[in-house]
Amino acid sequence: MQYKDRRDAGRRLAGALDAWRGRSDVLVLALPRGGVPVAWEVAHALGAPLDVLVVRKLGFPGQEEFAMGAIASGGIRVMSETEGAWPVSERQLEAIVAREQAELERRERRYRAxxxxxEMAGRVLILVDDGLATGATMSAAVKAARTANPARIVVAVPVASVEAVQSVGALADEVVCPFTPEHFRAVGLWYADFAQTSDEEVDRLLSGSA
Known part of the structure; x- marks a missing residue:
């Protein structure tokens, strides 16, 4: 199974979320940037409003694709179980956090415009990304969303590792993922087109949704 691109993945993911279609209490939250095209299709199909929940991965120095944790709005920090795979000093970690916090704040200013x-309190929040590898980023997103006192948190992604689904499932009320390949390796392998989502595309999709 392979998705054509993020928009195709979003349309197919929306089919697995049909139970939430047309409900006035549903809010779709995209994890930018890659989650925004997926979430736009989900929100459009469900007839739900779309917003962003900005989260930043904390990558290992020199191995940024491997997440040792993530941060989210509201001072949320989540560290993954793989944190000790490479030696990282407290000074290095805090430098990484400071850099990613600055980027998180930049994205919030830009994307919200x-x-x-x-409003998230009392609503069903559907958190959407383009895929889960370790689940660290989404775990931070769930913890951040939980502070808003929603009625329910549903994590929805087109593809994920089995381990990530289990990790995130321990925090969210529900995980919807149509495809959990046995040999996962990386999110991008399950897309024919996995080109980086630009700030301009995020701006366009969010302004159109608003």
Whole structure:
């Protein structure tokens, strides 16, 4: 199984979320940048509003694709079980956190463009990304969303590793993932087109949704 691109993945993911279609209490939250095209299709299919939940992965120095944790809005920090795979000093870690915090704040300013965050309390939140490898980023997102006192948190992704689904499933109320390949390796392998999502595309999709 392979998705054509993120928009195709979003349309197919929406089919697995049909139970939430047309409900006034549903809010779709995209993890930018790659989660935004997927989430736009989900929100469009469900007839739900779309917002962003900005999260930043904390990558190992020199091995940035491997997450040792993640941060999210509201001062949330989650460290993964693979944190000790490479030696990282406290000074190195704090430098990485500071850099990613600055980028998190930049993205929030840009993507919101002055729009206030949508109300999350008492709503069903559907958190969407383009895939889960370790689950660290989504775990931070779930913890951040939980502080808003939603009625339910549903994590929805087109593809994920079995381990990530289990990890995130321990935090979320529900995980919807149509495809969990046995030999996962990387999210991008399950897309024919996995080109990086640009800030401009995120701006366009969010402004259109608003």
């Amino acid at each position: 002055g729009r206030p965050p949508l």
